[in-house]
Amino acid sequence: MQFTRNQNNFGWENKVVNRAHKCKAGQAGLHAYQLKMWGGTGVYTILGVASFILFLYSSFGDVFHMLRFTQPSMSFVQRNGSQFMVDGRPLYVNGWNSYWLMTDSVDYSTRPRVRAMLRAGAQMGLTVCRTWAFNDGGYNALQLYPGKFDESVFKALDYVIVEARRHGVRIIFSLVNNLNAYGGKGQYVQWARDAGVDVGFSNDSFFSDPTIRDYYKNYVKVMILFWTFFL
16 A cells, blocks of 8 residues: 555656646747747837837927926026126126027028037137027018917027027027018018008118007017026
8 A cells, every 4th residue: 555655646746747847838838929929029019119209209309408407507697787797797798690590490400500500609618699589571480470470480499599508608689680681670661561551761660660669569579478488
């Protein structure tokens, strides 16, 4: 009976061992299947995630870069008598003029030129850049006609401000041109003339005609509201 029991135990142990081998073989097969499935679908998963990230960046990348916490801190310039001051210290304007920054920022293909210009100025020790914050009528106009603006050009101006801040460059914005380039005062006079206002033949009506002055005042108000986002 003892021998028989040992023999039975041996047979039971063989069954346990065989089952263990089968489990290990099954697990190995499962791992191989999983690896095969990963090889087949993993590439598509990676491509799907990458496409989703690219979609988010292309849709909201500009918003992310404009968030205040992603940009260096720059105090607002103040005045003490005839002296500009920043953080209690005198600010001496040492800069240059690049009127085209906004218009070149409308097209994504020319934005690198804007970034390169601001980087070069900063590397030379320049701290202030004067540029246009207007383009009235015409191609890539910011103000299409009085009170009507192109949002894509506003986004271009956003880009200029953000890039300037990243490079430690302050901006002096011009709001109108005395010449005809980019619209200027001549465009305001023409808008009033097209509206049936008697503005005479001189573009100097820009300074005196009530209708034209209202056009310009409204434009300045819009720009002030726009810039308060960055303060």
